[in-house]
Amino acid sequence: MDGRNFDLKEEIRDYWSRRSRTFDLAFGHRIPAGPEADAWQRPIRDLLGPAPKRVLELACGTGEVTRLIHDLGHDVTALDFSEAMLAVARAKHAGKTRLRFLLADAENTLEPDQSYDAIICRHLVWTLTRPEETFREWFRLLRPGGRLLVFDGDWATPKFTGRAAGLLISLIDRIIGPDTNYDGAMSERHAAIMNALPFGAGLRPATIEPLLASAGFRDIALHSHEPIARAQRRNANLRNRLRTFVYRRFILTCRRS
Template structure:
């Protein structure tokens, strides 16, 4: 491991490990059965096709995206940097022989070359300490023609509509009380990590595309993420419906060349 990033990586590991037991209680992390699970499954089916694939899921956390991939029939290797997160995911998927959980660094996985048909990650890229290294690693892991799916967003600042929504949430919480499980529960620790990350000042598609292209990926697409946000709002209370407007999120799909 590059020792320049050692302390930061350990801070990241500790932060997410502390959140592992309550992570699924925070809105936007759990993918419940019903409209939201269906929307995630549709997005992945459209990007990956209907045929079962060998998929590497990076930063699997408590195994929610893992569940989506398994529901589509894929064979999944789910990787995370936090043993505490993996413990929750392993319990959730105990007995399922189509998933393998491993403790590893998403930027240096130690997995063999050209092993996977697809690499999938949700809310990982903004935490990368060495983005160029990570994208080169994911390119290496994919078979020729394999696909990379990135679900992420700019968590550094709300959109103009998001600022209005955050004001509305703050006013609402004066009446109904604070949500102890939302990301802001560890906001000071979260902020000290973000300010040290390459994308801590904002992860945008415009910043990401040149790095993806430099790593060798092609056929870059940006499918709409609106169906997922709409599905999240279907069964959410007012506070959580407002939260879906806070930040600019995106879904990026690209592939390793076939030849």
């Protein structure tokens, strides 16, 4: 790894490794079957089409999005640089074919050139320490015509209407106690990591679109995250419903020309 970022990357790895123990218990991370899984899966289906593809999932975590891709019939390489996260994912998907787990860095995968038809990641881009180099790495991994799908958001600055939701969440926390499984953007350790990252002040499409274009990607398009948020609200308690209103989330797609 780049020595300039060694301490930060190790802090990120340790943070997510520790969170692996309760990650699936936190709202917004586990993807339950039914409307929410369908809402997450729809952009993947639209991007990949019906024919089997070779897909690289970056920062797979505990393997929730992995399941959605694999269930569509694709060959999946699920990559993460936290051994603890991968251990959970491997146990969850034990015995499945067409699925390979890989311990590696999403910023420098060491995978062969032009080896994938698509790359998918959820809540990864905001953590990148070298975004320009990383986007060039992802471009290298894709075959001509290959697609990139990003699920992410601006976790630094609440929406104008999201501030009211945040205040209501704080009120609920004071009344019934905090959600011990949820570590949001304002926790001390999470905030310290954010402050050290290039996108720590907020990840916005207008910021990353020119970086993707510079790396060679074309047909950059934004898609609404609202269908996923609506599905998440269907069976959530009040505090978790409010969480879906706090931050701007987005879906971005592009392709290698």
